[in-house]
Amino acid sequence: MKYEYWLSCIRPLAGKKKELLRSSVGSARDVYYIEEKKLREMAFLTEKDRETIRNFQKKGDLETEYDRLLERGIRLVACHDPAYPRRLKRSAGYPYALFVKGRLPDDDRLSVAIVGARQCSAYGERQALRFAEYLAGRGVQIISGMARGIDGAAGRGAINGGGDTYAVLGSGVDVCYPAQNRGLYADITNRGGILSEQLPGTAPRKEHFPARNRIISGLADAVLVMEARERSGSLITADMALEQGRDVYALPGPVDSTLSKGCNRLIRQGAGILLGPEELLEEMVSEPALAALLPGEREGQRECEKSDKNKKVLESAENIVYSCLGLYPRDTSSLLEETGLSPAALMETLVALQIRGYIKEISKGYYIRTS
Template identity: 65%
Template sequence: MKYEYWFASIRGLSHQKKRRLRDAAGSGEAIYYIEESLLKKQEYLTENDRKTIGFCQKNSKVGEEYERFLEKNIKFIPYFDPAYPQRMKDLNDQPYALFVRGNLPKEDRVSAAIVGARQCSAYGERQAIAFAELLAGAGVQIISGMARGIDGAAGRGAINAGGCTYAVLGSGVDVCYPRENRGLYVDIQKSGGILSEQLPGSPPLQGNFPRRNRIISALSELVLVMEAREKSGSLITADFALEQGKEVYALPGPVTSPLSRGCNALIRQGAGILISAEDFVEEMKTMGYLRKNFAKKSDKNKKMLESTENILYSCLDLFPKGVHQLIEETGLEPFQVMETLVALELKGYIQEISKNYYIRSE
């Protein structure tokens, strides 16, 4: 496999050309030792392509590079590997190979992408968590880009529900971006996987992100856009999804909000409307995507929260309440309220939207 990794790691050669050459040669090892005269017979290769391959033949330490790769605990899955996702077989500009930490999405389970604005509102973040929790609790695999804002919230919601979530990065799978999502990056690998077409060690270059969106949509049957500006990466994902024949849904928002203009435009163009997570799960059942029962978050909270947490949680809703008001309503000591608020926030049940003011996250 070291020669396969060597060929996949050649920069400057398109995915399509790599596949054609590998199909013609039969293996990465054959390409490593291929003679220039045989390369010239591959008419789709330019002179520059042949020079690139020749340079990599002469200046590559195949064994050392592959050993360093293995040390990073990364799976290498080229397009001809049986493990390569079937959902991506017909993708335009199909990646030559995927690099994975953790696992790939299961082929026999429904996947839904949840994407949206990095600088999202509290409303968008709450909805992303709520939809991800109920969908993941119903057995749906959640796909995202692990970006700030909506993507990160969706990943965390899926994990809160004990479900599976997968992130497609615009960097190498060994590069956590953004850095503040380090905890999420680690947790995703326990319940799903981190994927990328970029070589290990690749930095998060701006041009990588629009391209990775085609993979997010390809891995999903459904794409949910929670918040998006008029021109955003989320709309690029929606465009890819429509090209691939996938279902696209959008969360409506205030007409005055820049963060909702992209979603409202999608709805005007015919995208499905996301009214509530519960209604959407029921709609998915009707459409035949789901056949198993799911537990609502409120039931889950009742079973999992400690008594003090339950008391405080029951006093909160979607309208902000301050610490002093919560102390009065619960009758708890100030230190108990502060400790419990921290515990609930860490578990993802509540959110501090301004200094010492909290709301439920559902």
């Protein structure tokens, strides 16, 4: 595998040429030790390509470099590896290899990508959280870019729903971007995986993101655009999804909202309309697959019933605070305003609810229900 890592690191060489080169000589190891005569026989290589390969053959201690990669919990999955995602392999322009922290999406489970504006509205963020939480709770894998706004809300919603979520980065998998999502980055690593075609240690760069978007759509069965301006990366992802034969859905919004102009245009062009996660799931899956998901749905109903019973046995102050919380994080400032409690009474109530397991603090001063 160290030779696959070496071949993957030859960045100036296109992925298709790497595949051709590897198949022509037999293995990545054979490419590493290829002789000059054999190299010149490869007609698809330019002289610049040959010079690039020669320079990489002279690079330092490959064994040590690859071992350091493994020590950081990063593995490489090349496109000819059986573990390489089948959906992505069937897409045009798939990367030669993926670097992975955590797991890869399961090929035999439904996957949905949720994308949208970084500077999103409260409405868009709330819907991203809602769709991701519902779908993930019923076994659907959620794919996103872990960016600020919609992508981050989708990842958090999937985790709140107890499901699996995967983030595709425009940086190396060991570079958390944006830095403010470090907690989410750790949670996604544990509950799914972080993926990138960029080399570990690579900083995020503007030109990496369109390429990143094709992987997001390539890993999904459908792409949901929650909010997008008329010109945005989300619309690029939607275009790529259509080229890859994926279904595209968009969240309708106010006609005078700049954040909804892109989504409304997609709907006008024929994208599916997102009216609710329940309708989406029914539309996406076949009847047998839907039947297989029904036990999970009944489990979700039992959890809601349990939540209602929990609410009835709470003390009055606890009941008030609990009623203000849901799966969308609320901060102490908004809870103080809504409940009318004093700061001391609110904190005492929050601590009591946490001890009893009804709520949890997901980040400093932000709380959600546990069910």
